[in-house]
Amino acid sequence: MRRIERVVVLGGGTAGWMTAAALSATFGRTLSINVLESDAIGTVGVGEATIPTIHWFNELIGLDEAEFVRATRASFKLGIEFVDWARPGHRYFHPFGRYGVDLDRVPFHQHWLRAQADGSDRPLSAYSLATQLAAAGRFARSTSEQRSILSTLGYAYHFDAGLYARHLRGIAEGWGVTRFEGVLGQIERDPDTGFVTALTTERGERLMGDLFIDCSGFRALLIDETMGASFEDWSHWLPCDRAVAVPCARVAETTPYTRSTLRPAGWQWRIPLQHRTGNGYVYASDYVSDDEAAATLLAHLDGEALADPHLLRFKAGFRREAWCGNVVAIGLSSGFLEPLESTSIHLIQSGIAKLITLFPDADCDPGLARQFNTLFGRDMDGIRDFLILHYHATEGHDAPLWRHMRAMTLPDTLVEKMEQYTRAGRLMLGTDELFREASWLAVLNGQGIHAAGPAPLADTLDGAVNRQQLDRIEAVIARAVPTLPRHDEAIATLIGEPH
Secondary structure, X not given: OOOOOEEEEEOOHHHHHHHHHHHHHHHHHHOEEEEEEOOOOOOOOOOOEOOOOHHHHHHHOOOOHHHHHHHXXXXXXXXXXXXXXXXXXXXXXXXXXXXXOOOOOOOHHHHHHHHHHOOOOOOHXXXXXXXXXXXXXXXOOOOOOOOOHHHHEOOEEXXXXXXXXXXXXXXXXXXXXXXXXXXXXXXXXXXXOOOEEEEEEOOXXXXXXXXXXXXXXXXXXXXXXXXXXXXXXOOOOOXXXXXXXXXXXXXXXXXXXEEEEEEOOEEEEEEEOOOEEEEEEEEOOOOOOHHHXXXXXXXXXXXXXXXXXXXXXXXXXXXXXXXXOOEEEOHHHOEEOOHHHOOHHHHHHHHHHHXXXXXXXXOOOHHHHHHHHHHXXXXXXXXXXXXXXXXXXXXXXXXXXXXXXXXXXXXXXXXXXXXXXXXXXXXXXXXXXXXXXXXXXXXXXXXXXXXXXXXXXXXXXXXXXXXHXXXXXXXXXXXXXXXXXXXXXXXXXXXXXXX
16 A cells, blocks of 8 residues: 655645644654645634644644744633623633532532532632633643642633744744745646646646645635535524624733623624734624624724724535545635634644544545544534524524524534533533533523533432532632732743743
């Protein structure tokens, strides 16, 4: 069986350089990796917020955290604050990490539901160290020491996506990846197999390959235009199809979390970096004009706008055949889900991880492609349901978009999750779903979907002992928070700059 020797990545940006760096770190010099990228074609560059799965990627390529945070002007992220989502004037926090600690065979949130049934009024957020740290503007890293409350923490990053791609490019080129500057001109295919065999630039440079990675963004030049992989449109569930983005001056302490604020036709993001704050309004163009969306965004900035608003167009959905023949789509070419839960970069590395595990020989066994597509589809379906939950479970918003979202028919998989949680606090999650118990708990409760009571397993608990255990956990968290550094101090300490 002939091994793959030459990989061609079409497109740079975050997806292209993450892919090139990961393949190079994994396969070393056994692969020749070429990236075709054009300075004339801009990247989307919106994915400035991440989730904790990014640690897998950073460890895979041996990224030095201090160097990475310095190079990308990054800040730390303990979760996402949702403002006005459940109803006007309401806030809740989706934390990274866990609620409480493992006490016994009864899941922690069932301990909390039992205490609620016994008369406790303590919110679930009282048992989340990440939530309490975020509220205090403080930060700490998690530890593997299970007896420490820090072991319950998770964290990710906010960073400048353009600087991140540049940083990864430098690393990948140091490992022997070759970048070709140019615009794609022609695509050559084998007439018998349909496989792509070479890409030719408009200047006439020819890049031959055994495996082609489509990181050409929304244009999907290989997976769609060449291989004909169809797009599954989800805009009937997720109707936001545009975003307007603008950076503004940093005017206060850097918050260790992303903020998402509900707006009449969508929602606004706020992503704090060391040197500026990223802002954007994700909206449904059926319900607001581009000019009005831009005006709404500019009216709700913390500081002075540093550039003109930048408009992006997209459609929610994905390709069930993200791997077709010898072409694998990674990033926006495979599909798009709006950045409400900061999943864009996760989906890039999810595709990369699956590709590495299923890396083919030169014949590109269709069975490997089917497995890749099945797993990637589960990823996308699960994230889709989680995003729809945010849009559907709202109250008190009379704008047409929000009335529509409350009334629309939901996917059966989401309906079942909501019903099982409402009935007895059960979280019906598959083993390979991205968002785990803490995430579903945060958003279900945060948006007003509450369990009627605990599951039968919680009946085995002693009520008084249970309350004492929860009180102790809350006290440990409350004592820990003021002892931990402020967020900006933690950044300055890591990168060796005076605060």
